[in-house]
Amino acid sequence: MLTALAAAAPMALSSQIPIRVGQVVTGRLTHTDQKFSDGSRYKMYAFVGNKGDTVAVDLTSDDFDANLLIADASGNSLARNDDGGENCNARLTFVPPATGNYRVYANSSSQAEIGEFKLTLARGKARLPADSVCKGFGPVAGMIEVGQTITGNLTADDPEFRSDSTYFERWVLPVKPNQAFTADLQSEDFDAYLWLTRGHGDKIVANDDGGGGCNARLVYTPQDDHPLRLIVNTARPPHSTGRFTLRVTEGESTIETKGNCRFRSVASNTQTMQQASNVTTQASGQSASVQAIRVGETVNGTLSSSDSLYPDNTYFKFYQFAAPTGPVTIDLASDDFDPVLIVRGDDLDNSIINDDGGPGCAARVSRTFPSRGPYRILVNTTSTPQRVVHHAGIEPDAR
DSSP: OHHHHHHHSOOOGGGOEEOOTTOEEEEEEOTTSEEOTTSOEEEEEEEEEOTTOOEEEEEEOSSSOEEEEEEETTOOEEEEESSSSSTTOEEEEEOOSSSEEEEEEEEESSTTOOEEEEEEEEESOOOOOSOOOOOSOOOOOEEOOTTOEEEEEEOTTSOEETTTTEEEEEEEEOOOTTOOEEEEEEOSSSOEEEEEEOTTOOEEEEESSTTSTTOEEEEEOOSSOOOEEEEEEESSSTTOOEEEEEEEEESOOOOOTTOOOOOOOHHHHTOOHHHHSSEEEEETTEEEEEEEOOTTOEEEEEEETTSEEOTTSOEEEEEEEOOOSSEEEEEEEOSSSOEEEEEEOTTOSSOEEESSOSSTTOEEEEEEOSSSOOEEEEEEESSOOSEEEEEEEEEEOOO
16 A cells, blocks of 8 residues: 555655646656665655646656556555556546645656656546556566676566466666676576566567576677666576576676587476477567477578577577487578577587588588487577578488
């Protein structure tokens, strides 16, 4: 309830920012702002309302999930709204019960959320939203700043990507324009996967094994000071949990562009083909299908700028297959780019990487695999295509 929130974080009257009905103001939530008992930050505005008037209040932000709170001069709860506006914004209609002073709290829905916002007070009834479904923000585990290291624990109580059944945590990262940073995710308990997104969940870049071994590393230079979000996630298998270390340092560190990861766990050793045959990896609205391919089958596909990005800025697609008994040959060919074929598996000592092992510039891997797998095929390139077609096929080796 608003009453409890306001009572838990009293604010001096001198900190109230005046606003009039009919006015639009812009502001910014920062880590120095007052906090409610749930850890969410706010700025408080004061306005005069006349009894019986109708006031439409809007709070919009691209940086955080907006939350609106209305109280009387003593902080008693009168109205609140989270997603009454489109696109995770807050909107409500308020009718003052008496002429007097009122408070508007420009607030976030989760702890540690910060960023720019716009607050509007207008006469009349608030417009009904075209869509009040909020996608992309969600719960936040906390804030991490450049130069900081945090340790955490990914558990079954964390949010879960329904598409691939992996747990994740969101961490807000304040940034400065044109100042590069390196983010590292390390874990001895799971295969680390790290995402960098904007506030609404728009993916900027993701990494699996760029930090050496099965650790993840991102390097990025922001163009503005809008806060970003680091998503702590796992590459495999579903429902992996465990301890992790998340570190953000200033500057650009070297990324292993095609690192070798050999990660073992009880869960990964017992993973079934049913679990791995058709997985979709999703991060806040961004998704990439992992398609199954069978021995004897050829698939045609397209690499484009909407696919996942390797640390060397080349795009890739995932496929998965169950290996037969005996030798098998995997071919990757394209008329549009120089293909790179990467095969990974839990029981492989190292990733298998091939560039020109097939005819011409085609890639080819021929070998006998130690088990049925499943194994993952990464369709990759030596350069950065914009939109190109590839052909991948698996055949039993007649030798």
